[in-house]
Amino acid sequence: MECHKLDTETQVFFYEQDYYVLSNFSAFTLQWRGLRFDTSEAAYHYEKFAGIDAAKDVASDILHAPSAHEAFKIAERNKDLRRPDWDVVKVDIMRDILRAKAEQHEYVQRKLLATGDRELVEDSWRDDFWGWGPNRDGQNMLGKLWMEVRAELKTVNYAIETTSFGGEC
Numbered sequence: 001m002e003c004h005k006l007d008t009e010t011q012v013f014f015y016e017q018d019y020y021v022l023s024n025f026s027a028f029t030l031q032w033r034g035l036r037f038d039t040s041e042a043a044y045h046y047e048k049f050a051g052i053d054a055a056k057d058v059a060s061d062i063l064h065a066p067s068a069h070e071a072f073k074i075a076e077r078n079k080d081l082r083r084p085d086w087d088v089v090k091v092d093i094m095r096d097i098l099r100a101k102a103e104q105h106e107y108v109q110r111k112l113l114a115t116g117d118r119e120l121v122e123d124s125w126r127d128d129f130w131g132w133g134p135n136r137d138g139q140n141m142l143g144k145l146w147m148e149v150r151a152e153l154k155t156v157n158y159a160i161e162t163t164s165f166g167g168e169c
Contacts, residue, residue, distance in 0.1 A: 013123035041068035045075035048082040
């Protein structure tokens with residue numbers, strides 16, 4: 001087992017370093033709702049404004065943003081236009097985006113599965129909802145969602161292995 005930066009035998013910290021692949025800012029394109037996004041971060045921010053007539057220009061700007069950071073900044077500047085139920089639906093939307101990222105990129109799947117059963121922690125000192133925040137006591141929701149996706153992948157891989165190698169004698 002390889003440990004990098006803050007990684008331990010029980011935890012993997014992602015935001016930079018070896019598991020940056022799990023960051024929404026990592027450069028893995030995403031086909032999402034029939035559109036192509038450069039990052040899962042852009043797809044997430046797009047969802048804040050998708051389907052809202054008054055915000056269609058904002059959604060378009062996010063879709064065409066030159067970077068994940070710019071998509072984030074556009075969303076922040078226009079948060080008064082985002083969908084009113086955003087705080088209710090954002091976790092489910094993020095879970096689906098992470099699933100899509102893992103499904104569309106074998107490398108993401110392999111890196112995620114390589115974390116074993118360790119706790120995944122988004123090593124973000126800025127965000128105490130998606131990461132563990134400045135005091136290292138945040139909700140770490142992104143890490144929790146990645147652990148859910150990992151468990152789903154393990155179940156699917158186990159089902160494939162048992163049907164592929166099982167059978168009659």
